Amino acid sequence: MALKTPLLDRIVTPEILRSLNPGQLRQVADELRAEIIDAASQTGGHFGAGLGVVELTVALHYVFATPDDRIIWDVSHQAYPHKILTGRRDRIRSIRQKGGLYGFTKRSESAYDPFGAAHSSTSISAALGMAVARDMKGGDNNVIAIIGDGAMSAGMAYEAMNNAGALNSRLLVVLNDNAMSIAPAVGALSHYLARIVADNPLMSLDAIKERLEAAFPVDFATAQARAQSYAESGLGNGTMFENLGFTYVGPVDGHDVEHLVTVLDRIRDNDRQGPVLLHIVTEKGHGHPFTAPNAEKYHSVNKFDPETLVQAKSAPKAPSYTAVFAQGLIEEAEHDPSIVAITAAMPSGTGLDAFGKRFPERTYDVGIAEQHAVTFAAGLATEGIRPVVAIYSTFLQRAYDQVVHDVAIQRLPVRFAMDRAGLVGADGATHAGSYDLAYLCCLPDFVVMAPSDEAELKHMLVTSLAIDDRPSALRYPRGEGVGVPLPERGQVLPIGKGRILREGNRIALLSLGSRLHECLRAADELGHYGLRPTVADARFAKPLDTALIRQLAQEHEVLVTIEDGAAGGFAAHVLQYMAGNGLLDNGLKVRTMTLPDFFVGHGTPEQQYAEAGLTWSDVVTTVLGALGQPQLLREVGAN
Template identity: 65%
Template sequence: MTDFSKTPLLDTIRTPDDLRKMRVDQLRQVADELRTEMIDAVSVTGGHFGAGLGVVELTTALHYVFDTPRDRLIWDVGHQAYPHKILTGRRDRIRTLRMAGGLSGFVKRAESEYDPFGTGHSSTSISAGLGMAVARDLAKGKNNVIAVIGDGSISAGMAYEAMNNAGAMNSRLIVILNDNNMSIAPPVGAMSAYLSRLYSGKTYRSLREAGKQIGKHLPKLIADRAARAEEYSRGFMMGGGTLFEELGFYYVGPVDGHNLDHLLPILENVRDADTGPFLVHVVTQKGKGYAPAEAASDRYHAVVKFDVATGTQAKAKSNAPSYQNVFGQSLVKEAEKDDKIVGITAAMPSGTGIDLFEKVFPKRTFDVGIAEQHAVTFAAGLAAEGFKPFCAIYSTFLQRGYDQVVHDVALQSLPVRFAIDRAGLVGADGATHAGAFDNAYLGCLPNMVIMAASDEAELVNMVATQVAINDRPSAVRYPRGEGRGVEMPEVGTPLEIGKGRIVRQGNKVALLSFGTRLAECEKAADELATLGLSTTVADARFLKPLDVELVLKLAREHEVLITIEEGSIGGFGSHVMQCLSDNGMLDGEVRARSMVLPDEFMDHDSPNALYARAGLDAKGIVKKVFEALGKEHQGEVGKLA
C-alpha cells in the first residue's frame, strides 16, 4: 500500500470538488502526488501505464477548471484515465484495477458518474461529445462538454467525420488533442504558450469577429487578402492548426501539457467562451515523471506488475511461444518464398506480430494507423492487383471494418487474408477487447474460408493455407497469450480446405472443437473415460466451408455430439446445427448441443475464471455431456473429483 505521508494533499481529495477548493499554487504538488500514487498502484496491478503518466497535469487541470461531472469529460479509449479515476472518488479501489469485481481498465458508465461515456475502442470521443453537446443545447443547458483524444486516435476517419459535423454546426464543444507522439507543431515554449493564451482569450476573439464584420463592408479583394493574411499569420505562429480551422474549429496551441501555468489560463478561456468548437493542442510525454517509462515508452504502454525502484516487470517465463509471434514468424517464412505477400496492421504492429514481419520486410509492411475500415479496403485494392495482403487486426477491432469486409472483400471474392488476433476472451482487458463475435459476423458471409487454430503448430499450417488461397478471402483466428508448447513444424503445410481431423477416437460421446478449447476437450475426455464414457475428440479446423462429412459421421456414430467454441451464439455451433437439420439428423438420432460464450458482455477477470464462468473448461464440458445424456446419467457427475 502507498505510504500516505507522501501524498498529503491528495489524501484530502475525495472528489474534484475537493480539488477545486485548493489554491492554484498547490496544484503542482497535487499533480506530483497523483503521479506517485499512479506509479505505486499500477506496480501492484499492472495495466496501461505510459499514457496515464503523460496526462497527470492535464487531468488535474481539467478537473480544476471544469465543473465535473456536470461538465462532461470524455476520455478517448480510456487507457489514460487512471489519474482521472483516482481524482474522482475511486482512489480506494485503484489497486483493484482489471481484477475480478474491481475497477475497469477503461472508462465505464456503470462505474462512476464522472465517466459519462464508456470507451475501450478509440476515436469515439468527439462524436459522443458532439451528441452530448447537441443534447445540452436542445435541453437549453449551459454545461461544457470536453473530449480528450490522443494523436493516435485522431488518425481515424471517425474523428474527422465528427469534427466536420461539429464545425458545420458551430457547436460549443471543446476537444483536447493530447499529442504525445506525432508532434503536429513542435514549438511549445513560453512564446507559444503566450500566443495560445492570447488567441484563446475573449479580447482577441472579439477583435477577430469584428474584423470579419468590417471585412463584409470592404471591397472583396481587400477583404480576401486580409483574411488570408490573418490565417497565414496564425498558421505560421501556431503550427498545425490550419487543418482544424478548415474543419470549423478554433485552434489553440500547441501548449506544454506538463506546465500548469500554461494550461490553466487557456482552459479557463475556452471554458468561458460562448462560441463554436475549440481544439486545444496539448503536447505531452508518455511516461512523464518515471524514468524507465520515459526511456522506453513502447515497453511501458502497458505493463504487468513491476518493481518501482528499477522498473523491472515481473513477467512469468513460458516455454511456449505467443500466438502473435508464431503468426509473425510464419508470415516471414512464407514471404521469403513469395514476394507478393505484404503485411497490414491498424496501429498494432507489436500486438499482432506484424512487427516481426516489418523487421525483415519494411517496404512490404503497412501500418495505416487507427483506421480499420481503410486497412480492409486498402488490402482489397492490393489483392485486386495480384498481391497477397495479410490484414492483421484484433477481432474486436475488425468489427469497425465490417462493411468493408462485406462489400469490398467478400462481395468481390478478393483474396484478402485476415489474421484475427485476440479471438475469444482476453482476461483483464474485459468486454471492450474480447473477440467474441467474429465467428458469427464472418460466418454468415458467402465466399469466406474461416479457420481457427487449436494450437500454435496448427496456426503455422493455417498461415500457409491462407497463402495458397487465391480465389476468395480467408480468415484465421487465434487467441491472446501463449500456445500449448507443442512441437512446431519447420515450415507450414497447407491444409485441405474444409477438412477437420479426429484427435482421439471413441464411440459414445463426440466433442467437436473449433479453436483452442481443444485442450480442454481432451481433458474432459480423460475425465469421461474414468466414468466409462468412450469419447471422440475432433478438431474442426474450419467453420467455413464446414466439414459436413465429419459432422455427419460424428452424429451417426455417437449418442451425444457437443460443439465447443470460444465465441458468441451464431457461430460455429450454429453452422453445425444447421448442417444436422439440413440432413435430418435432429429428429432424435443424436443428442446435439452447442457450447458458446454466454449471451452477455463478460467483465474483466483472470482467463481461467472467465472460462469457468462461461462453462468452457473441462469441468463445464463434462457437465454439458451429462446434461445431454439425460437423467439416467446425472448421478455419475458426483463421482468426478
Template identity: 60%
Template sequence: MTTSSTTPLLDTIHSPADLRRLPESELAQVAKELREETISAVSVTGGHLGAGLGVVELTVALHYVFDTPQDRLIWDVGHQAYPHKILTGRRERIRTLRRGGGLSGFTRRSESEYDPFGAAHSSTSISAGLGMAVANTLSGKNGNVIAVIGDGAMSAGMAYEAMNNAGAMHSRLIIILNDNEMSIAPPAGALSAYLARLVSGGAYRSVREAVKQLGRLLPRFVYDRARKTEEFARNFWAGGTMFEELGIYYVGPIDGHNLDQMLPVLKNVRDFKETGPILVHVVTQKGKGYAPAEATKDKYHAVNMFDVVTGKQVKPKPNAPVYTNVFAEALVKEAAKDDKIVAITAAMPSGTGLDIFQKSFPDRTFDVGIAEQHAVTFAAGLASEGYKPFCALYSTFLQRGYDQVVHDVAIQNLPVRFAIDRAGLVGADGATHAGSFDVAFLGIVPNIVVMAAADEAELVHMVATAAAYDAGPIALRYPRGEGVGVEMPVEGKPLEIGRGRIVREGNKVAILSFGARLAEVLKAAEDLAGYGVSTTVADARFAKPLDVDLLMRLAANHEVLITIEEGSVGGFGSFVAQKLTDEGVLDGAGPRALKFRSMVLPDVFQDHDKPEKLYAQAGLDAKAVVAKVLSTLGRESDALKSRIA
C-alpha cells in the same frame, strides 16, 4: 484509503471538489503526487502506463477548471484515464485495476458518475461529446462537454467525421487534442503559449467579432480578403488550419505539462460565450516523469507488474510460445518464400506481432494508424493487384471494418488474408476487447473461408494455408496468450480447405471442437473415461466451409454430438445445427436419435478477470464439458458430481 507520507496533498483529495478548493500554487505538487501514485498502482496491477503519465497535469487542470461531473469529461480510448480515476474517488480501489471484481482498465459509465461515456476502442470521444453537447442545447443546459482525444486516435476516420459534423453545428463542445507522439505542431516556447492565451481570451474574441460585424458593411470581396488574412495570420503563428477549415476554433499548441500555460487557456475556453466547437491543442510526452517509460514508450504503453526503481517488468516464465509470436514468425517464413506477401496493421505492430515481420521486411509492412476500415480496403486494393496481404487485427477491432470486409473484399472475392488475434476471451481487458463475434459475423458472408487454430502448431499450418490460398478471402483466428506446449513443425504445410481431423477415437459421444478449446476437450474426454463414457474428439479446423463428411460420420456413429467454440451464439455451433437440420439428421426419434448440443460463450458481456476464471464462468472449461456430456446422457447426478469435483 491507500495513503503515503509522500502524497500529503493527494491524501486530502477524495473528489474533484476537494481539488478545486486548493490554491493554484499547490497544483504542481498535486500533479507530482498523482504521477507517483499512478506509477505505484500500475507497478502492482499492470496495465496501461505511458498514456496516463502523459496526461497527469492535463487531468489536474481539467478537473480544477471545469465543474465535473456536471461538466462532462470524456477520455478517448480510456487507458489514459488512470490518473482521472484516482482523482474521482477511486483511489482506494486503484490497485484492483483489471482484476476480477475490480476497476476497469477503461472508463465505464457503471463505475462512476465521472465517467459519462465508456471507452476502450479509440476515436469515439468527439462523436459522443457532440451528442452530449447537442443534448445540452436541446435541453437548454449551459454545461460544458470536454472530449480528450489522443493523437493516435486522431488517425481514425471517425474522429474527422465527428469534427466535420461538429463544425457545422452550434452546440458547445470543447475538444482537447492530446498530442503526445504525432507532433502535429510543436509548441514554440513562450511565444506559442502567449498566442494561445491571447486567441482564447475574451478581449481578442470581442475585437474579432466587432471587426467581423464592421467588415460585413464592406464590399464582399474586401470582407472575404480581410477574414482570410486574419485566419492566415493566426494560423501561421499558432497552427490549426485544418481544424479551422472544418469550422472548429483552434487554440494552441500549449505545453501539456505546464500548468501556468494550461490553466489560463482552459479558463478562457470555459468562459467562451460563443457557441460552436473549440479545439485546444495540448502537447504532452507519453510516459512523462518516469524514466523507463520515457525511454521505451512502446514497451510501457501496456505493462505487466514491474519494479518501480528499476522499471523491470515481472514476466511469468513461458511454458509455450505466445500465439502472436508464432503467427509472426510463421509469416516471416512464408514471406521469405513469396515476395508478394505483405502485412498490414492498424496501429498495433507489437500487439499483432508485425513488429517482428517488419524487422525482416520493412518495405512490406504497413501500419495505417487507427483506421481498421481503411486497413481492410487498403488490403483489398493490394489483393486486386496480385499481392497477398495479411491484414492483422484484433478480433474486437475487426468489427470496425466489417462493412469493408463484406463490400470491398467478399463481394469482389479478393484474396485478403485476415489474421484475427485475441479471438475468444482476453482476461484483464474485459468485454470491450474480447473476440466473441468474429466467427458469427464472418461465417455469414459468402466467399470467405474461416479457420481457427486449436494450438500453436496448427496456427503455423494455417498461416501457410492462408499464404497458399488465392481463391478468395480467408480468415484465421487464434487466442491471446501462450499455446499449449505441443511440438512445433519446422515449417507450415497448407491444409486441405474444409477438412477437419479426428484427434481421439470413441464410440458413444463425439465432441467437435473449433479453435483453442481443444486442449480442454481432451482433458474432458479423459475425465469422461472415468465415468465409463467413450468419447471421440475432433478438431473442425474450419467453420466455413464445414467438413460435412466428418460431421455426418460423427452424427451417424455417436449417441451425442457436442460442438464447442470460443465464440458467441450464431457461430460454428449454429452452422453445424443448420447443416444437421438441412440433412434431416435431427428429425429422428427413438433411443438412437442423435442428441445435439452446442457450447458457446454466454449471451452476456463478461467482465475482466483471469482467463481461466472467465472460461469457467462461461462454461467452456473441461469441467463444464464433462457436465454437459453427462447431463445430455441423462446422468444428472454424475453431472452434478463433476461440477464440484
C-alpha cells in the same frame, strides 16, 4: 518506503480539488503521478498514457464542474488519473482484476464517466451528441472530448469534426499530441502536427493570454480589430482544424498545469458558440521511473519492484501464438515476394514489428484505420499481391462493411489474421474476440479457420496464403501456445476438412479452436465414469466438414460442439446443416457450448472461461446432463 501524498489524500472528489488554490496544483500533479507509478508497480497494466495526461487531468477537473460538465476520454487507458481524482483511488490497485475497476471508462462505474470507451476515435462523436442534446434541452454545461494516442488517425474523428463544424455547437476538443498510439504514430497527420509544433513553438503564458483574447474577445466592439491582428500575425490562421470550423488554440505545453488552467478557464468562460480545438503537446509516459529506452513509452507494464524497477516476468512455457504467426509469416515471405503485411497501429501487438524489421518495404502500418486497412488490402489483392491483414478480432469489427463490400462480394483473396480471438483477460468485454465467427461465417465463400494449437496455426497460415480465389481468415487466442512441437514450415491443409484425435463411442465432442485441449481433458475425466468420447477438431468453421459431422451424428448418441465464440457462429452452422439433412430426426442429443449471451467481465482468462462455462468441467457436466445421469453429475460437482 510509504508513499507521501498529503494533498492527494484530501481529494476524495473533484469538488475538493477545486477548493485548492492554483499554486497547489503542481504538487497535486506530482503526487498523482507518484500514485499512478506506485499502483502500477503492484498491478501492472496501462501506464504511459495516464502518466502523459496527469497535468491535463488535474486542470480539467479543476476548471470544469464535473460531473455536470462532461469529460469524454478517447482511448480511455488515458483515464487512470481521472479515476483517481473521481473517488476511485481506494480501488485503483484492483484495476483490470476480476471484480475491480475496469481498465477504461465505464458508465456504470461512475457518474464521472459519461461515455464508455476502450476502442479509439469515438470521443468527438459522442461529445458532439452530448453538446447537441444539451442545446436541445436548454442546458449550459460544458462538454470536453480528449483525443490522443494516435486516435486522430481514424476517419471517424474527421467525420465528427466535419459535423461539429457545421452544427456550430459549443464543444471543446483537446488534442493530446504525444506522437504515439501504442506504437509511434504514423501517417501524414502526425507529420502535419509535428510541422505545426515546429513552426509554432510552445506558447508562453503571455502568448497564451494574447491568443485567447484574440480568439475569445470580451466584447464585440474589439472583436474585429483583434481578429484582424490575429490573422495578420499568422498565429492560428489556416490550420486544418480552423478550415473545419473550429477555433484553434495552441500548441500548449501539456505538462504545465498553470498554463493549462489559464487556457481552460478562458475557453470555459467563452460565450461564443462553436467548437474549439485545444492542441496540447505531451510526452507519453512522462515522468516514468525507468531508465532503459522504450520506443512505446511503457504503454503497458507488468508488475515491477518500485526499488529496482525490475518488471515481473514469468518464463514462457511455449511461444505465444502472436510470435508463431509472425515467424511463420516471415518464413513464407522469404519464399514469396508478393506477400505483404498490414496492421492498424498495432505492429507489436500483432507481431508485425518482427515482420517489419525483416521486410520494411512490405510492411504497412496504416494507423488506427481498420476500414482503410481492409480496403487497402483489397486493392492490393486486385493486382496479384498477397496481403495479410493482422488486426485484433475486436478491432476488425470496426471494418465489417469493408470486409463485406470490398472483399467478400468481390471474392478477393485477402487474408485476415485475427489475434486475440475468444476471451482476452484484463482488457475485458471491449477487447474480447467474441463475434468474429458469427460475423464471418455468414459471408458466402469465406474460408474461416481456428487452430487448436500453435502448430496448427502455422499450417493454417500457409493454407490461407495458398487460397487465391476468395478471402480467408484465421483466428487465434492471446497468450502462449500449448507447447506442441512446431513444424519447420507449415503445410497446406485440405480446405474444409477436420480431424479425429480420439475414437470413442456414444459421445462425440466436436471442438473448434482453442478449447480442444479442454475437450481432451474432459474426455480423460469422462473415462473415469466408463465413458469413452470421440474427440474431433473441426479446424474449419467454414466450409464445414460435412462428412465429419455426418459421421459423428450417425455413430454417437450425444454430440457436443464447443467454441470460444458467441452464439450464431460455428454451432449455428453445424445445426443448420444437420437440420437440413435429417441428422436430427433420429434422437441425436445435440448440445452447443458457446460464449454466454452476456458480456463477460474482466479477469484472468481462466476466470473468464469459468464464468463463460467453457472449461473441461463444464464439458463433463454438459455430457452427463445430456446422458441423463444425474448421479454422476452430482459426483462431478462434489469433486
